[in-house]
Amino acid sequence: MILKKKPTLTDHHVTDESLYKARRSFIKTMGAGSILLGSTLAPGILSAKAGKPDLKSELTRYKDITSYNNFYEFGTGKSDPAKYAHTLKTSPWSIHVDGECSKPGTFALEDLLKPMQTEERIYRFRCVEGWSMVIPWQGFELGKLLTRFEPTSRAKYVYFETLYDPKQMPGQKRSVLEWPYVEGLRMDEAMHPLTLLATGLYGKDLLNQNGAPLRLVVPWKYGFKSIKSIVKIHFLEEQPITSWQKANAVEYGFYSNVNPEVDHPRWSQKRERRIGEFRKRKTLFLNGYADEVAVLYKGLDLKKNY
Amino acid sequence: MKIPEPYFGKLFKPFVFLLALLPGILLGWNAWQDNLGANPIETITHQTGDWTLRFLLITLSISTLRRWMGWGQLIRLRRMLGLYAFFYATLHLFTYLWLDQFFWWEEILADILKRPFITVGMLAFVLLIPLAVTSTNAMIRRLGKNWLKLHKLIYLIALLGVLHFWWLVKADVREPFIYMAILALLLGERIWHSWRFKRQFL
Ligand code: HEM
Numbered sequence: 001m002i003l004k005k006k007p008t009l010t011d012h013h014v015t016d017e018s019l020y021k022a023r024r025s026f027i028k029t030m031g032a033g034s035i036l037l038g039s040t041l042a043p044g045i046l047s048a049k050a051g052k053p054d055l056k057s058e059l060t061r062y063k064d065i066t067s068y069n070n071f072y073e074f075g076t077g078k079s080d081p082a083k084y085a086h087t088l089k090t091s092p093w094s095i096h097v098d099g100e101c102s103k104p105g106t107f108a109l110e111d112l113l114k115p116m117q118t119e120e121r122i123y124r125f126r127c128v129e130g131w132s133m134v135i136p137w138q139g140f141e142l143g144k145l146l147t148r149f150e151p152t153s154r155a156k157y158v159y160f161e162t163l164y165d166p167k168q169m170p171g172q173k174r175s176v177l178e179w180p181y182v183e184g185l186r187m188d189e190a191m192h193p194l195t196l197l198a199t200g201l202y203g204k205d206l207l208n209q210n211g212a213p214l215r216l217v218v219p220w221k222y223g224f225k226s227i228k229s230i231v232k233i234h235f236l237e238e239q240p241i242t243s244w245q246k247a248n249a250v251e252y253g254f255y256s257n258v259n260p261e262v263d264h265p266r267w268s269q270k271r272e273r274r275i276g277e278f279r280k281r282k283t284l285f286l287n288g289y290a291d292e293v294a295v296l297y298k299g300l301d302l303k304k305n306y
Numbered sequence: 307m308k309i310p311e312p313y314f315g316k317l318f319k320p321f322v323f324l325l326a327l328l329p330g331i332l333l334g335w336n337a338w339q340d341n342l343g344a345n346p347i348e349t350i351t352h353q354t355g356d357w358t359l360r361f362l363l364i365t366l367s368i369s370t371l372r373r374w375m376g377w378g379q380l381i382r383l384r385r386m387l388g389l390y391a392f393f394y395a396t397l398h399l400f401t402y403l404w405l406d407q408f409f410w411w412e413e414i415l416a417d418i419l420k421r422p423f424i425t426v427g428m429l430a431f432v433l434l435i436p437l438a439v440t441s442t443n444a445m446i447r448r449l450g451k452n453w454l455k456l457h458k459l460i461y462l463i464a465l466l467g468v469l470h471f472w473w474l475v476k477a478d479v480r481e482p483f484i485y486m487a488i489l490a491l492l493l494g495e496r497i498w499h500s501w502r503f504k505r506q507f508l
Contacts, residue, residue, distance in 0.1 A: 061344075068344030076478040079343065129476070131345055176478045247477055266421055266474070268413065275344050279408060 055122045060133035062202045064275050069209045070127065071228060072176055073162065073169035080171070085208035088168045088229065093213050099235035100155035103148065109213055113199065115148075116140040120203075121196055123219035125226075126258045126287045132272045137217055138200035143191040151187070151235045159184040159240040160216060161232035177243050183227035184240040184254065185218065186296075194219055194292055197230075220289040222256045253306040257297070258287035262306050307377040314379050322383055326390045329357050330397070347405045354398035359471065359485055361391035362464045366492045373499065385441055388460070392438040395431050423473035430466035433459050464489055 071081040074088075093109040118138045126132040146158065164180035166172040172179045189195065196217040199206060206212040211228025218225050224244055234240075244252035251265050260270045260283040271280040286293055297305075309318050333353055336342050342349040368384040371377060407414050417424045437457055440446070446453050468489055471482040500506065 064344035072477070078345070078348075131348070174478075174480075266423060268417070270413075273345065273347065280406075 055124065055134050058134045058274070059122070059136060060275050065133055065135055065201060066207050066209060068275065070129075070223065071171075071209055071211070073171045073179075073181065073229075074209070075171045076176055081209035082207075084170060087170065088163075088208045088212070090208065090213040090229075093231075095214070095231055095233060097149050097233045099159075100152045100237060101235045102150040102152060112145065113214075116145065118199060121217075123194075123196075123217060124284075124287050125217075125219065125223055126272060126283065128222035128224060128252070128256070128264060128269075130267060130269070130272050131275055132283075133275050136202055137196060137198040138203065139196040139198035139217060141193055142195045142197050142216065143193065145197060146190060146233075149233075149235070154237045155235035156187055156237050157184055157235070157239055158187060158190045159232075159234045159236060160227045160230050161234075162227055163229050163231045178246050180231075181227060181243045182240065183216070183225055183242050185225075186239075187235075188296055189218070189293075192293060192296065194289060220258055220286040220293050222258060224252075225256050255297075255302070255305050257302060257306075258283060259285060259302055259306070261285070262303055307375050308379060314382070319383060319386070323386060326361070326387065329353065330394070347401070351398065351401050351406065354394050354401055355471070357394040358391055358398050359464075359467045361387055361394055362460065362467055363485065363488055363492065365391055366460065366464060366489070370492055370495050373495075389438060389441060392434050395434055399431055423470050426466045426473070427470040430463045430470060433463050433466070437463075461493065 067082045068078050069081040070078065071085065074081040074084040091109075094106050095109060095112060096106045098104040118140050120136055120138055122134060122136045124132060125135050151158075160183050162181040163169065164172060166179075185195070196219075198211075198215050198217045199213065201210060206215065208229075211226075214230050215228040216226045216230065225242075239254055242252070242254060244256075245254060258269075263269050269283055272283045273280050284290075308314075333342075333350060337346060337350065340346070365384060365388045368380050368387065372380045403409060403414065407417075418428050419425070437459060440449060440453060440456060449456065468482060468486045471485060472479060475482060
């Protein structure tokens with residue numbers, strides 16, 4: 001079930017979650033012995049939306065989005081974050097901004113958010129491990145926030161940090177990765193209108209396991225680029241080194257664009273398992289956002305710059 | 307230690323048989339109940355893989371336990387436990403072939419050739435086959451001394467199993483490390499034992 005229509009950038013309609021709850025689990029399908037029919041959501045829902053085959057009909061269940069997470073600050077198991085993230089205190093929360101910009105400072109989250117209009121964006125989310133979701137985020141364009149700090153002409157990259165506090169984030173007591181978690185984007189990637197800072201999903205505030213109170217969402221890159229629970233934004237001229245690059249530079253590059261043609265050294269990236277579906281589907285180049293963002297990478301060898 | 311006959315054969319062994327089947331039954335039940343989380347196929351792959359490795363180590367621990375507890379009867383469980391390792395390995399492999407790859411043979415072959423963790427997993431599975439096939443009484447009699455030699459392959463299989471696990475984790479090697487430590491203990495005990503009693507180890 002590949003998308004037939006280019007997804008719209010914004011979608012202001014609030015999604016009816018109950019519609020998606022109605023979706024039957026595929027295991028039941030398995031039990032009924034109709035495995036080969038498998039690639040499927042409940043047919044009723046599809047036909048109800050037949051006139052508008054957009055991402056909205058593919059939303060991943062809220063329960064799955066909030067219980068199946070990679071957030072190593074709370075443990076490396078997929079269900080650890082939902083179990084342990086309650087120790088994170090998201091208010092008060094402040095964000096420190098510095099580096100190549102004219103208006104650095106430490107800001108209370110409320111003050112940063114006050115002038116921002118949040119909107120709903122339904123995006124595909126593709127994890128480097130080979131699974132994916134479709135998530136209705138609430139958020140605003142990262143670029144709209146960044147311009148308020150007036151980055152200088154020397155700002156070629158922007159770099160983010162997750163909170164470091166082993167008391168609140170017990171997973172940081174083990175050095176699975178180097179803490180704090182850090183990520184970065186090229187300035188033009190950061191300023192792209194698809195790039196989002198999210199404060200919620202499914203019309204509710206972000207839960208801690210999803211990166212509350214503020215997280216990045218870069219829908220055409222593997223999920224680990226979308227750094228969670230951000231406390232620091234830093235503008236710089238040199239390309240920063242991200243946490244996963246530090247952990248394993250051969251396997252994880254700075255760009256980490258979703259690309260079915262460039263395999264992870266240990267597994268194929270050609271296909272993905274959409275959470276809630278039985279059969280795998282083909283992974284789309286730049287996660288289906290090539291029309292919008294492929295221009296950013298003109299002339300760049302994406303095999304080398306993985 | 308000893309369980310009086312006929313209780314060992316009539317009660318204890320069937321009990322262990324059912325106990326060893328339990329992870330499989332639970333997995334099936336939870337799959338039916340949609341209780342395997344957001345990514346059930348991943349859960350099935352991981353649990354069948356875990357139980358394969360666990361049964362390999364449990365099988366290896368039988369002779370160690372026998373030596374240390376002086377519980378000779380245990381040896382009568384070993385074949386069954388080894389076959390359980392093979393049983394879970396088969397489920398694990400089929401989960402991969404079917405639910406993960408949907409019998410896309412080109413891709414499966416590429417995986418086996420290109421991805422070291424799949425290569426060693428596959429090698430471990432292939433090596434398990436002759437052990438399972440030669441586990442009947444008739445085969446044991448027919449092979450005589452060679453049977454013992456052949457079944458030493460289990461050491462290599464367990465090592466490949468741990469290596470497979472080590473190579474597939476992204477960053478957190480704690481779990482494979484634990485399995486590796488247990489395997490090292492079991493192998494170390496054998497080396498020590500054979501040195502102490504001047505017996506040949508391999
Ligand atoms: C004796 C043989 C084998 C043993 C002992 C074994 C053991 C394991 C273990 C312990 C895991 C990790 C479970 C976890 O993360 O909790 C695993 C995962 C896995 N195994 Fe095996 N395995 C064996 C053979 C195979 C074979 C033959 C294949 C496929 C050809 C295979 C494919 C996989 C895959 C795809 C995963 C999941 C990888 C991931 O999640 O990234 N294994 N196995």
